[in-house]
Amino acid sequence: MxxxxxxxxxxxxxxxxxxxxxxxxxxxxxxxxxxxxxxxxLKVKAIIEAGDYVPDETTEEIVADRLREPDCAxxxxxxGFPRTMHQVRFLDRYLAEQGAALDAVVSLHVDPEALVxxxxxxxxxxGRADDNEETIRRRMEVYAGQTAPLLSYYEDEGLLVEVxxxxxxxxxxxxxxxxxxxxxx
Ligand code: ADP
Numbered sequence: 698m699x700x701x702x703x704x705x706x707x708x709x710x711x712x713x714x715x716x717x718x719x720x721x722x723x724x725x726x727x728x729x730x731x732x733x734x735x736x737x738x739l740k741v742k743a744i745i746e747a748g749d750y751v752p753d754e755t756t757e758e759i760v761a762d763r764l765r766e767p768d769c770a771x772x773x774x775x776x777g778f779p780r781t782m783h784q785v786r787f788l789d790r791y792l793a794e795q796g797a798a799l800d801a802v803v804s805l806h807v808d809p810e811a812l813v814x815x816x817x818x819x820x821x822x823x824g825r826a827d828d829n830e831e832t833i834r835r836r837m838e839v840y841a842g843q844t845a846p847l848l849s850y851y852e853d854e855g856l857l858v859e860v861x862x863x864x865x866x867x868x869x870x871x872x873x874x875x876x877x878x879x880x881x882x
Contacts, residue, residue, distance in 0.1 A: 698802060698803065698804045698805070698844065698847065698848065699804060699805035699806070699807070699862060700807065700809065700812055700837060700840045700841075700845075701812065701816060701833065701836040701837060701840060702807070702812040702813070702815040702816040702819065702833075703805040703806070703807045703812065703862050704805050704807070704862050704866070704869060705776050705777060705805060706722060706724070706725070706776060706777075707866055708803075708805060708862075708866075708869060708870060708873060709722065709774055709776035711870045711873075712774055712803070712873065712874075712877075713773075713774045715874065716772065716774070717771070718769075718771060718772040718773050718774055719768050719769060719773050719774070720773075720774045720776055721760070721763050721764070721769075721773055721774065721775050721776060721778070722776040722777055723751075723756055723759065723760065723775075723776070723777045723778045723780075724776070724777045725776075726759055726763070727741050727745055727751065728745075728825075731745070737755070737759070740755070741755070745826075745827055746826050746827055746832065747832065747835065748827055748831075748832040748833070748834075748835030748836040748839060749835070749839060750780060750781065750839060750843065753781055753783040753784055753787070756778065756780075756784065757783075757784060757787045760775070760778050760784075760787075760788075760791075761791060764791070772800075775788075779847065780840075780843060780844045780847075781843050781844070781847075782846070782847065782850070785847055785850060799856055800856075801856055801857075801858050801877060801880060802851040802854075802856045802857050802858065803858045803860060803873060803877070804848055804851075804857060804858070804859050804860065805860050805862035805869070805873075806859055806860065806861055806862050807862040807863055808863065809837065811863065812837070813830075813833055813834075813837075816828050816833045817830065817833070858873075858876050858877060858880065860872055860873045860876055
């Protein structure tokens, strides 16, 4: 978990490689569908470009479909999901049905000022449609309102690993690996 621009996608890839599990990014799935103009893509394009969240039911269905694929059997890493309390409850229920559970919830923490800078920088490099200043502000607001509260839920569950997301990609990755290693029984 982490605010927009906190480095979720980058570090999710590193984490998934380390544990040999697939990284499942809801944002990537949506962008892929938008690019290919699928029915799902057409449905979510305007929502994402405005910086709002895709409806829970739609997002949950996509995640459930993806988790049922055989490469997820040994484990998986979710990037950008859950983002609402509704999605948290959905995931809890889904995992319970599978007799599975989360091992950890990693939250990347970065100063909000630095985040806007990073996102504007990414806008120039990657040209993502939702990386313009107005949408960035909206995404920050939505994150603070809907997603930040999930951190205390996962903290109460004893799953939260809060990682300082400032510094280079390598530094953050190492910090995250070290903190996860400390949790190992
Ligand atoms: P970032 O966190 O950097 O903004 P993501 O790639 O994780 O980027 O997500 C991009 C957009 O996709 C979000 O702003 C939102 O509109 C949509 N999205 C991704 N994951 C979810 C989710 N779990 N629930 C609802 N909408 C989502």
